Amino acid sequence: MTHVSRIAFIGNSLPRRCGIATFTTHLRQAVGTRFADIETFIVAMTDPGQDYAYPASVPIEVHQDRLEDYLHAADLLNDGNVDIACLQHEFGIFGGEAGENILALLGRLTMPIVTTLHTVLDQPTPAQRDVLDRLFALSAKLIVMAQKARELLRTVYRVPADKIEVIAHGIPDFPFVGSEKAKAELGFSGRAVILTFGLLSPNKGIEVMIDAMPAIVKSRPDAVYVVLGATHPNLVREQGEAYRDSLRARVQDLGLQDHVVFLDRFVDQDTLLRFISMCDIYATPYLNLAQMTSGTLAYSFGLGKPVVSTPYWHARELLADGRGILVPFGDAGAIGLAIAGLLTDDARREAMAERAYIGSRSMIWQRSAERYLDVFTAVLQDRQVHEAAPVERGRGARPPHAPPEMRLGHFLAMCDDTGLFQHAVHVVPDRSHGYCVDDNARALLLACALNAPGEEPLAGALISRLAAFVQHAWNPDTKRFRNFLSFERRWLEDRGSEDSHGRTLWALGECARSDALASRRRWAAALFTQALPSVEGFTSPRAWAFTLLGLNAFCAAGVVDAQALRLRGLLADRLMALLGAVESADWVWFEEGLAYDNARLSQALIVTGRATRTPAYIEGGLRSLRWLMTIQTAPAGFFRPVGSDSFGDLRQPPKPFDQQALEVAATIAACLAAWQADGDDQWRIEAMRSFDWFLGRNDLGVPLVDRETGSCRDGLHSDRPNENRGGESVLSYLLSLAEIRRTARLGIDSATLLPLRARRL
Template structure:
């Protein structure tokens, strides 16, 4: 595997004033310093229409309430070809209910995601649980900073253990030093200093510590409690400085004004380390047990400070085994006794300092960055195709049969005595757009597929209707098939595109091989032979591929047609030549861009290679299909077909939307012929994963198919399914279903020659 080259951290960033901003900035710097030639950046969340003078390390900012900017953020990361995205998740920094807007970004990413969970709630609301579960699902790895986080993820959210990494909060690599020099510099010489730092808010328990000061002063009259930190910006926005004022009033009421110092400032690391260095005891009197992570605790512990704390989750783990002192929540007397005891017992205080400093060496940012880099490599390895395809072939989607029965009700409702309508309004045929040979050729392919064992063939009149449409589409004057026809049966053009001609040849080839009617098989073979010569000059890679798929059937029927064999090799060589011209290590494809029906190109080459015993065709087909699957698979392993928004974009990662059923159908067929070519069962598993796209195994977790009626919606928009159920969509689903049903029959009875022949084995 190539070394990691580009890593993006999503979170808050300094100079925004919050713990996530500090952590994200420190993590990005540590990762950047961990490897030479490694490029890192931050995608910064900006809150409540604020503006910040971000440093150069912030490559993009996203306004937390703007869904459009989350979508744009995903496009930026995909276009930048980042190897890993490292998300910093905390409730409250992303927009939407329970921070749901971040899902709009994550669902569109093409690279693995490693998410650091700064909070794991033991009793989440329904919305919080839903968002958390989706984030975990879309992450290749999740990182927590305490074993309690691992326990909650396993027991509350059912996250598998091998997906969870416990990596301690990073700390500066700072020597163990006596506090005297820093005290002198900061104006606290000859004082016993107790310190709390961080953004002020009621959950920090400062009141409890203030209440403890009179008892401390009885034993250490020189003690001073320094409260370092600005009031939390959200609190200032909502209440101003009322909370800080209430604390100062409490100090005055207790008569300890000379022994409590409020330093209303947000300090950066160099100044912060000086303040920590000068304290004799650090205290975190937090009021909430469910505190998974405390950067202030980690930093003070890492500098070798004796810590007195309430037993919130992070403190309970970090300060165990005598590395600190734990006191009950809200217990002012207990905190006072423990702090006074430490301030009056120098040897005990020094021993605790040394234990804390020694125990924290594995937490330095250098070590933390190493752990993250290992997690990134593991996530990338897990993102590779073989791991993505682990699901059993029958594990299609929850609450659905592995492979439904073939239901043709909607398909037949989309047909009249002319042929298959192009479009529908919801499930109602839309006559305004008439018909096209593309869709009627697909319908003829479906009719052929339904002649396989175990299926129910269409009636003679139904199949004949599609054949008649194809015959009528042939224009002998232009030697091309027309494509578009109005509802009044008037052709709207003299000839269609190369692609529609090639697709019609494909349908004719299959009809010549599989139609139930001997007469219609002869008709199809004759029209194929007449229309084939036009394809010899095709330049469209898809038209070439469709024609090759037709030739696969036609040449099996007429092996003595020398001209057909020549055109077959010419078209296959043309695809391989295009690949040779365009392919690079990062772009293994036949063209400079991706478009529609992409998987038909490798499918055609593999089929041609198998039939003609040409290994070069098979190799090219397998290589391009593997690459295509890396482009069409999300970090969580579900299928994400190339979206229409990226059609024609030169050498750009595919866009996520709009997603269409035709891509899923093509990909299933290509994977199954790849399995036939190299025997790797991985391809069958991938085909099953792609098939689940129809039933909710997609970016929106929305089913596109009603398996009771055979209705298939036209695809996925960024925020919803397309409610229309047109001809192309229903035929694409039914063709995919026919492939999967034949695969299941072959798996059930692998020695059945009829079933094996049905899937080309």
């Protein structure tokens, strides 16, 4: 098992007075105590104008606004045999715009980075979003403390599910005890104590709690509200003690001098636990909904204290199911009523306390330390697997981490004023073979893919030309698309194959969903609707699959079409019936043999299952794709697509040649669909392993693509690559590249997608 020996925690540290300093210190102590053989230390951020007497556990100090300190700290960590860097991220503790200075440190590190996010904003500023996107790309894992934070990372920031871990805020392992002993020690005997603690600042809502006290005192004349904590240092620097003074004046005006006590001090943990022990109710009247984590809430909950709180995000999760009481923001009447009700109902208060204590046992620091180490170990193991695996002799060099740039030169050269040519002689378009709707439909799919952020869209005139080709291919007499068109613009048939019809429907469905022009979206939807009924009589499984991919996009475009919904279920059921009829223990497939575009069958079931919420479709697609990936893995571990020499063989292992780009593109798309369906990171790895075929990790060890022009050889023979670079191959490469680049833009560290050793699914 991989062993983690040295961990650097990057954040704030005690004696600096802030929640991040407290958390980082306690997390380091917890890991070091639970795992005595692991060395832990803190790289501490020091705010401007301050000088802290850091303990020996803080060997590296970074002054917040000194960029050179960040770079020097990175060099020290790189030279110090550190296995894992664990960043504690909060806006405001790092220098530069939106805290961007920390990226200079992280970007220089050679060890894996695990980032704990103490705040996840649902509406970041552009600068904050930019910093976070770069931070997420640098991090191997992200740790958050609430499910709401995980949800925001997935929906707002598009972070993959497998990159996120939820580990609750740690708490001390303190016994469940009554309050009387601590009250006596602290001078509050005979009082009903309500407590709030933490650094004092206006967002804590203390004034709301003060306004609630008259109603509480009316029900419990012995009630006292204890506000424990120093004023936040930043507030003191800006305003002095003006905020605390305003609270004292409020108490005076309400005549509550005997019922509100301010204890202006920053206490150590032992003292803090005694204060929590003595309270009967803990109150967090915070004013900010987006409070993602609260250490004070976690600690009080963990000691089994009934909590009355406003419904900020952390409180909503922690206090659900009767473990506490939530009241509206800024509502002094509601909070007073809730607290008075608890203070006058001992049985209810004690039951709530017991539920809180029992529910918090998984949060103790020891358990948090164990979960953090599990994450660290997994991240380090992944890194070591990737670095340790040798590059096979003759397989070519390791590709770069970042996906290639999107280059369209060869694709554009393959187009004329009619559309995209089918074939090329080397890189020269071959007019003798004319055009086909298959390739022009694929080109329309590429046009839609290039509408994504981060890509350069195709010129509108070229998209119109591709759409016009598809329109011209439609034969209203046969209700089918023609496929082959000569260079002289003569159709060579009155109807094309079922597969070319299905692929054209796929392109139209995608165009109806994502074309840049609303008028062209309407055109695509209308032609899709006309051409769809013919598919019901088709017998080709690939035509069914292509049509299902088109239906996925068409239905997602918001078009309500009963016929489309009916055919979607019919075609998916047909694929499932084929799988059920043919599948055996060693042949998990839809047909007795393998042909071209195999993975599209699995992909069609997966995307249809996700869209229609039909688990059986998803499971069938995943099961068949796992089997397909197994037989498309060479003994040396690289991806080997099903060779065309296999076509026609029944229940035989696939032959290795000839290999074609079309099969690779289908596999990449299917693996990414599988990853979106079940969140297993292995699917992303398989997608990138398949993409590496283009870049040189293949049987001949030669790149199939020209990165400068975007051209792609037509495949691999047993002894050489096919030097022709036709339309199907260039589109297979460019469509695959668009998907890989989109995956990278979702915040994925590309290095995690470039394995040097294939792992079986």
